[in-house]
Amino acid sequence: MHPSLLQDSVRGCPKEIPHNEKLLSLKYESLDYDNSENQLFLEEERRMSFLGFKCLEISRWVICGLIGFLTGLIACCIDIAVENLAGVKYYVVKQNIEKFTEVGGLSISLILWAVLNSAFVMVGAVIVAFFEPGAAGSGIPQIKCYLNGVKIPRVVRLKTLVVKVCGVICSVAGGLAVGKEGPMIHSGAVVAAGVSQGRSTSLKKDFKIFEYFRRDTEKRDFVSAGAAAGVSAAFGAPVGGVLFSLEEGASFWNQMLTWRIFFASMISTFTLNFFLSIYNNKPGDLSSPGLINFGRFESDVSVCLLLSSPKPCVISLSTVCLVLNPVFSVYRVYVHRPCLQVMEAMLVAPLGPDQSEDYPLQLFCADGEYNSMATAFFNTPERSVRSLFHNPPGSYNPLTLSLFTLTYFFLACWTYGLTVSAGVFIPSLLIGAAWGRLFGILLAVWAVPGKYALMGAAAQLGGIVRMTLSLTVIMVEATGNVTYGLPIMLVLLTAKIVGDYFVEGLYDIHIKLQSVPFLHLEAPATSHWLTAREVMGAPVTCFNRIEKVGTIVDVLSNTSTNHNGFPVVMPVAICGLILRSQLIVLLKHKVFVELARSRLTQRKLQLKDFRDAYPRFPPIQSIHVSQDERECMMDLTEFMNPTPYTVPQVYTKPCRPIGALCEAVENLPGTTHAEYTPPPPSVFVIH
Amino acid sequence: MHPSLLQDSVRGCPKEIPHNEKLLSLKYESLDYDNSENQLFLEEERRMSFLGFKCLEISRWVICGLIGFLTGLIACCIDIAVENLAGVKYYVVKQNIEKFTEVGGLSISLILWAVLNSAFVMVGAVIVAFFEPGAAGSGIPQIKCYLNGVKIPRVVRLKTLVVKVCGVICSVAGGLAVGKEGPMIHSGAVVAAGVSQGRSTSLKKDFKIFEYFRRDTEKRDFVSAGAAAGVSAAFGAPVGGVLFSLEEGASFWNQMLTWRIFFASMISTFTLNFFLSIYNNKPGDLSSPGLINFGRFESDVSVCLLLSSPKPCVISLSTVCLVLNPVFSVYRVYVHRPCLQVMEAMLVAPLGPDQSEDYPLQLFCADGEYNSMATAFFNTPERSVRSLFHNPPGSYNPLTLSLFTLTYFFLACWTYGLTVSAGVFIPSLLIGAAWGRLFGILLAVWAVPGKYALMGAAAQLGGIVRMTLSLTVIMVEATGNVTYGLPIMLVLLTAKIVGDYFVEGLYDIHIKLQSVPFLHLEAPATSHWLTAREVMGAPVTCFNRIEKVGTIVDVLSNTSTNHNGFPVVMPVAICGLILRSQLIVLLKHKVFVELARSRLTQRKLQLKDFRDAYPRFPPIQSIHVSQDERECMMDLTEFMNPTPYTVPQVYTKPCRPIGALCEAVENLPGTTHAEYTPPPPSVFVIH
Structure with a gap:
């Protein structure tokens, strides 16, 4: 809707919920949980054959298989590394005890043990604190936020994965009171985010595969699969992994997705099981499906x-x-x-x-004790x-x-x-x-x-x-x-x-x-009668369908608002929604009306250009726009999502008699009785 | 939107998808998968305290517990009845074999056996064919449709449950090649639909409890729980039950709902287990959690x-x-x-x-053979x-x-x-x-x-x-x-x-x-660019916000359309959606503008009146509207859903030059070049 309309609505609204900005941080952005179904998107879909869609579907399964395999492999590496490091440590301490028990002091052994532990933990803490603080902790809260639709910076990067894996090996081997299961979930998610994109932005390596999946909607699905594969590898619980993804994260339920997630989980636990069985010299014996094993409870419950x-x-x-x-x-x-x-x-x-x-635990005890x-x-x-x-x-x-x-x-x-x-x-x-x-x-x-x-x-x-x-x-x-x-x-x-x-x-x-604006599954029970108008800010920052480049650059550069989605309006009503990331790409490629006229041979911008820039769109500051260019116009029609989600403004019976209403309107600055007509039902845009 | 606008849109649209009415039946109605958030609803919500919401939440858990308990009990009854009936049959045949083997003929025993089987099956078939044909088969397709949002007539009635239970006992005892597991799912669903409503329309008994849940949105949730409880009782698989409900039916994923479904499933398998353990004289031994028991597979997979x-x-x-x-x-x-x-x-x-x-299987064999x-x-x-x-x-x-x-x-x-x-x-x-x-x-x-x-x-x-x-x-x-x-x-x-x-x-x-208009989880991959305008019929049957009673009665009585939801329009745009069931209740209570003026003391219609009529709203033919009343007006403002789901009409660049477009418009009857202004973006209503 047009800002002036919204101002009217807000003015007419008696109570306003104050924005409690202390509780939530503005620095987090949301994932684009819905495809921007603009003209470029529709054209691409139209060009795609039935076979093309089948190929995409098969790619999704292949990616899920890969995610499961790699997650299982990582779990296996962690397990083997921890076992060997702890073995070395125990061996050194045991040698020391045997040497010193004779000459008297146990304290030296204890100190050696403490030093060894500290050394391991130091390595683990150093890489986390200095290289990638995002790898601290289990990573489950971050993954939960990601699956909830909040873009946590650096959470699914390759560097985070490497630091996480090394860090967890060090801290577990260093004898901290921690487990190696939680980090597996984060690792699985990172693997998924990497594999599904077919490239690594950190390594600057593009395999030119899976390009279709370079968008938030697809990536978040694979990340759910990765988290599930992580749970599955950690506990040998593939069904539990699927349910974890559903319960903790995935906002979207989809049958096909669930099956793919299940597939990734199964492959993950199988991979771990298979490689561990080879490591333990019992190839083919699939009895250790997870990192943790509770042992079999034979008797039934009474x-x-x-x-x-x-x-x-x-x-x-x-x-x-x-x-x-x-x-x-x-x-x-x-x-x-x-x-x-x-x-x-x-x-x-x-x-x-x-x-x-x-290693046997017989310290200072007689045999059998x-x-x-x-x-x-x-x-x-x-x-x-x-x-x-x-x-x-x-x-x-x-x-x-x-x-x-x-x-x-x-x-x-x-x-x-x-x-x-x-x-x-x-x-x-x-x-x-x-x-x-x-x-x-x-x-x-x-x-x-x-x-x-x-x-x-x-x-x-x-x-x-x-x-x-x-x-x-x-x-x-x-x-x-x-x-x-x-x-x-x-x-x-x-x-x-x-x-x-x-x-x-x-x-x-x-x-x-961490002040993440996390959306819980259910709104508070007593919030049913809150309307969009009561929680929205005003005035709305929006663009015209054909907008001046200067205006766009100014709005994007405004650090005080930092919006990421902008309604596109025509004189009477909303006609679409455009994202900051899309505008950045448009500015970078200088898609201006004037230039299109002068250079008729210019290549038309395609969805591929947006995908290539995904996911690290440059900041507006890095894009140079000359003073001449600021006067150009940009036509957003092709790029905006013409069908954003909207909430119609509720038509309610006026509670006060019409006379009072008109009187109230008359007192508003800039309106007279004659001018006033009730606004047509207008809409709020949801992004 | 106003019908005339829609007509314009449809006329402007080059291709239309023909409605293939042979594939789908028009006789099925959809469940109201969304609350009609009209003024009555909002007022009721506003009146409700936080404690009230807590009580509702607890009621939901109690109902789910009851559903699980009753479903488990029914499973238990079926199991015991089948076992005893089959036992009697076997006993009679065995007596006969022992008597007749001496005098020669086995054929008489075989005939007796066939007669007994036929008798059981006859009873089972007679009650199904003559009393409740809806109880035939496993009932799973029907429940699948119900959870998909299609109201299948008579599928969740008490009579169906009784016939189903007796029928399955007879057919299993009669030795047909059938199982008793599938019908458990249907039985669970019926139990859920009954318990959650706190009354039985068939028995004309209203317990005056759980009145809040008398609406499709709540009922369908409980029916998912019932179906899950049924699976759980049939196979001793509570998690499987939850996943069955999700995979086969529930279109809405909701964390709290899933937990309640899980609870119902758990209670169901436990109830069955507990009562069977008592029946088998081993109280407290919970080793038979389902109707079917595969036995324990001890060895691991290689x-x-x-x-x-x-x-x-x-x-x-x-x-x-x-x-x-x-x-x-x-x-x-x-x-x-x-x-x-x-x-x-x-x-x-x-x-x-x-x-x-x-019973031992030793017919005609020596001991040990x-x-x-x-x-x-x-x-x-x-x-x-x-x-x-x-x-x-x-x-x-x-x-x-x-x-x-x-x-x-x-x-x-x-x-x-x-x-x-x-x-x-x-x-x-x-x-x-x-x-x-x-x-x-x-x-x-x-x-x-x-x-x-x-x-x-x-x-x-x-x-x-x-x-x-x-x-x-x-x-x-x-x-x-x-x-x-x-x-x-x-x-x-x-x-x-x-x-x-x-x-x-x-x-x-x-x-x-059965020609059910079942909606699959995913639309065909190549249908992304289909727009609402291409699949909708025209002209739209709609009402004004204040409409003549006669018009409403005529539209509802029109058997050729048989619509169940009607857009409510103001001169310029859509302002709500009203359902057939709501209109029926309004007509029944004669909520006419004129009567409200004359009888100021008349009780205001409340949400309770709609709930009392739920779910069997009378047909329009049974409501008598006099000729005088036909001239009255009805104000739909309070009762319509003011925020129905709508799809904005996509603004696209005109493909043809503006000149051609104006020429085309000029040729339309009733418009001139001067009059023509491009229509504002309009909306389609989804119901």
């Missing part, structure tokens, strides 16, 4: 477990954790220099439990989780378990948010398993504590990440026993309800801390 | 199975089946009288394999499937298996589409398992034939119903082994691709046979 699941306890820990974590995050506002960040990470490192996959505290602390988290699930009743001392839970809990809170690449799944599972088992021991009359450990793990993780459906499926797939579905779901639902009562989920908290 | 899955064979049988079934369906056009339908069903009955759950043909034919289909999956290699003779496959295949084709309530899942699984095992035996060098039976069953079922994601999950949940996911998915994908190449899926074929 009603007792259902009734006595440790639901109420969910309250305690997950909430405290979520309250504590932002506290750490807030204090981290003061740790904003990379050096400080690296130092903090190194400080936490020696506190963490050690990683010692595949066994130190339960050492087991809990000096084992890999995955292995500890598995022990807590499956060890026979009586393996753990309740006091040890309580102590372990508390220590590890505090460490995990501190660690998540450090400037290292690290996931929160494994620490949550471990804490949950520990107090779940503790709960099971206290209820020992009834049941196997291992099952309670599983329920506790589910509850803790659910309380932290607040997923329900996808997490149930992930847990069921990881345990390999379908009958645990119902109790796990009940536990997760309870965790979610109780948790939501106190505080938001961890990812949502981190999204809020 | 790469060999992946590589040698019987994918290519998928082509053969499922396709032949789908070609054969429509042949039967077409011939059934001639069997349209209920008596003939019952007779046909009775004719098929004695051909079917027998049901003899829990065992007749494989008898096992295949005289066992319940579920038990046969399980035997085919789990019996050790060498249990079956390839010749027997081939013969069994062919016979059963032909029977299943004939049976599906008989006038009985019956599902296609079990017969498909059985046929697939048989030829899968056959395939496994022929490849005996490599692997366990039982695994091939599972793959064959998946392939056959996938080829017939063409589900991918949900069926993979259902199969994985039913086998209880996650590692089978990848091979099952590959088999299902192959089945789908190969099947789609030849013919549509069974459900889609049946939907087409």
Whole structure:
């Protein structure tokens, strides 16, 4: 609609919702979640044959296969690298212990161990803090935002992927209380964003394939597939991966897309499984589908477990954790220099439990004996989780378990948010398993504590990440026993309800801390009668269908508004929507009416030119427009989206009698009674 | 838009797509997939407090719990009834065999057996054919259509449920080659539609609860939950149920809805499990989560199975089946009288394999011996499937298996589409398992034939119903082994691709046979440049904002158009959309402008009045409007939806020079060159 009309509407509107700009940052842009169906687009579609569409469809499947394969491969590399690095570390420390136990001091070994851990963590923290801060954390909040439609800068770049993979290897090998599962999801997403574009902007390498997919609508679909493939590789849960993508992100449900996502997930878990089986010298044995393996729960669930699941306890820990974590995050506002960040990470490192996959835990014990505290602390988290699930009743001392839970809990809170690449799944599972088992021991009359450990793990993780459906499926797939579905779901639902009562989920908290304008799936229940007019700003910045270049450059250069989509208007009404990125390309190619007249042979701009500039459109400042050119005109007709989403202005019965209305209108500056006619139903543009 | 404008647009449009009315039936109406956000609606929302919304949300969960519980209970009843009836039948036949084997003739026993089967099937066919023909078949195509947004008459009525349940008990007990799983999905959907409305229109009983949910938007959500609960009870696959609802039906993806659907599914499988455990005297043992139980596959999948899955064979049988079934369906056009339908069903009955759950199969064999043909034919289909999956290699003779496959295949084709309530899942699984095992035996060098039976069953079922994601999950949940996911998915994908190449899926074929205007998830790839103007009819039937009662009655009574939604126009543009059902209620309550003036005390019409009339609005013929009343006026402002979905008319550059255009306009009747001004961008209403 024309700005003047909107001004009228806004003026007529009694209440205005104030823009709370402190909560949301203006620096984030949205993905173009819908194709700009302009004339160029329609012409291209019209030129394409039925066979062309089939080829595109097949390319999509091929890309999804590739995404799955590469994600699986990355997971495999991470797993093998962590195992070998931790092995080397353990070997050095063990040699040292054997040497020094004789001469007396254990302290030297402990110091060596701390130094080694710190060294690993330092490497991990340095690359993250100095090279790519976007690779810190699990990356799940960023992917969640991306799938929600928010363009987070640098989140799907190759550099981020490299730093993320190296970082997670270092921090896990360095013995931090972190997991390698979360980062897999981010890695999968980056792989997807890269593969689907057929080029790397960072490496300046264009393979000239998959050019059709160089647009946000297609890219976001592949990124969902990549995230799903990541979950699938991390937990061996392909269905869980699909549901994760749906539950956490994808705003668009589409049957074909879901199948492709499922395909990518399946390929990913299979690739991981296959290569790990070769690495473990058991080629063809597909028994380790994910990075984490809960072991098989053979016995079925009984009603007792259902009734006595440790639901109420969910309250305690997950909430405290979520309250504590932002506290750490807030204090981290003061740790904003990379050096400080690296130092903090190194400080936490020696506190963490050690990683010692595949090495016996017999420190200072006689043969056949066994130190339960050492087991809990000096084992890999995955292995500890598995022990807590499956060890026979009586393996753990309740006091040890309580102590372990508390220590590890505090460490995990501190660690998540450090400037290292690290996931929160494994620490949550471990804490949950520990107090779940503790709960099971206290209820020992009834049941196997291992099952309670599983329920506790589910509850803790659910309380932290607040997923329900996808997490149930992930847990069921990881345990390999379908009958645990119902109790796990009940536990997760309870965790979610109780948790939501106190505080938001961890990812949502981190999204809020970054001020991302995240759109939740449902609007608040009481907002149904809000109208577009009440939330929109005025006046609307818009262009005429044939607009002066100078005006366009000025509007684009205006840093105070920084809009990315502009309604195109004709004298009476809206006729389209044009994006900043499109205008930039038009200015760069100097598509001016005057030039077209003088140079009749000039090549017509095609969709390909827009695709080639995607996704890093240059800023307006880098485009030189001469003073003469500023006087030229640009015809936006061909390039604008002629059918943007609009909301009609509601026609309502005037509540006040007509007389009063006219009186009110008369008092408006610049109108007289005679001049006033009710405005025709006008429209608001949604972008 | 105003009709005259539309006429102009249509006249200006060079090509028109002819309406192929032979393919689609006009008798189906669409569900109102969007709330009519009129003034009454907004006022009600505004009156509602935050607590009110919370209560609604809790009610939704309660309803979903109830849906799950009742669906599980129904599944339990069906299971127990079938088992007992089949038991009685078997007992009588066995007594007879023992009596007559001595005196010589087996033929008498065979005749008795045929008579018993025919009797059961007759009862099943009679109730379906004479009382509720809508209960025939599995009901899945109907539910698919309902979830797609097509209002199929009588599909979610109580009577349909009762007939369906009794019918399926009779046909399964009568030994037809049918399963009891498909009808569970329909039953769940009916339960959901009933429970969520808090009343039964058939029983004329209104519980005065859940009144808020008496609208299509809410009802369809609960029906998805019901369908999911049905799948969950049938296969013990709660996640599969959720995915079924999503894949086959729900056009709207919503996180909260998905969780509620999941909850209903979980409750459903748990209820079934719990009551069956009590019935089997093992209370608390939750090991039979579904009607069907594949038994546990313990061993993991190896790469060999992946590589040698019987994918290519998928082509053969499922396709032949789908070609054969429509042949039967077409011939059934001639069997349209209920008596003939019952007779046909009775004719098929004695051909079917027998049901003899829990009774030993030792007919004419010495102790310890065992007749494989008898096992295949005289066992319940579920038990046969399980035997085919789990019996050790060498249990079956390839010749027997081939013969069994062919016979059963032909029977299943004939049976599906008989006038009985019956599902296609079990017969498909059985046929697939048989030829899968056959395939496994022929490849005996490599692997366990039982695994091939599972793959064959998946392939056959996938080829017939063409589900991918949900069926993979259902199969994985039913086998209880996650590692089978990848091979099952590959088999299902192959089945789908190969099947789609030849013919549509069974459900889609049946939907087409019923001429339902089913909207597929994706428009054909080459239809992107079709505009609304090219597919819409003209002139548009529409009303003025204040319209004469006579006009409204005449338009509603016009049987040749039978529209259900009407644009409301002001002189210059569209201002809303009003539905036939709303107009009927307005006419019934005589909401006329003149009457409102004379009777100032008249109660204002509220949303409740519309809800009370839902869902069976009376036909226009039953509403008496006197000659005087025909002259009254109706004000539609409060009741119309002021923000219907509209598509703006695309502004395109005129392709012909302006001169030619003006010339063309001049030649139009009633316009002169001077009068002509280009029409403002106008809108099309979508309903």
